[in-house]
Amino acid sequence: MSTRTPAATVSCARSSSATRSLLACAVVASPLWAVVSLTQAATREGFDITRHPLSALSNGSLGLLQIANFLIAGVLLALGATGLRRALRGAPGSTWAPRLVRIGGIGMIAAGAFVMDPVDGFPAGAPSVESATLTWHSYAHFAAGSVTFTSLIAACYVLGRHFGRAGNRRYAIASRVAGTALLIGNGWAMSGGPAGTLTLAVGAVTAMLWISAVAYRSRRGF
Template structure:
């Protein structure tokens, strides 16, 4: 297997693993309500290291796949997926504040800024990848995902009682696209 294919498979695994760990963590973390709480809040308190490690491992695998995607798919797609990966690493390092909070800690502010960058880069990657080996189905999938991710991200921030649910929908839609992109590029 070539180095690029290994990096692409790593990116697919990283995205899929991230989603799997989120859902397992949702089921086992005490006092955590996945319908209400953001994924990042799982990094707070007892057992928080699991979500922190999830951010760092998935982010590393996606950042590395960005190198291969830049060569196989296109420079901008690779750069943007690399930004997603580096952003996930930073989201793990700079732990979120609990929601709601009266005051934000500096690390919570950094976490929030990085989170916006992750979803913005993912959105951009969808549109740049739509031009690569275009078929009607691939273009459609990329464009629909590129529109759905920011709409769902804003929805998650706009609602209170179900924000965690909407964020998870955003993540599943976006990270599934990352799996498909990496696997398509590895083929």
């Protein structure tokens, strides 16, 4: 016979509802950022994803759209991390996976607040890479991006360990693949490799969407 009081039952229901709402934030964050970013990449005049990072979309007449995209997705990801913490409570990785996701969200907020300089002819009239002089807010943007990428890579690997310990080999492999995709993409872009901005975009979108997929899976358990 259950000894749970009506008040405790209501409290538990409210807690589960709040957790589902927080997880929904993480579910929505990455697809939102990816769709808005890639749609702009495909439609904004002069933008070439093989030459220009998605962050460059924060410049120009429609720059506020990408700035808002960073800020909103970052806030949603940071909130969603609380839902992940509740959903993973007691399991391996339950401390660091949500913590790293939250850091990634905060990094995205900072990346939106500090806009990188126009680059390599985008928007029209921007200086070439060779002649460009970076401003302090561009350096701040790159620092925020490094924090975001590093935390998301680490979060994916921690989730890989989580699913591996739980015996879910398929999700463990997918987590590590997502983290490796961003690790390689970021490393290739930093090395100045051909189409580095494209590989970075692919890696970032892959890792972010995987975080959303994990949040969606966790949400179904509530």
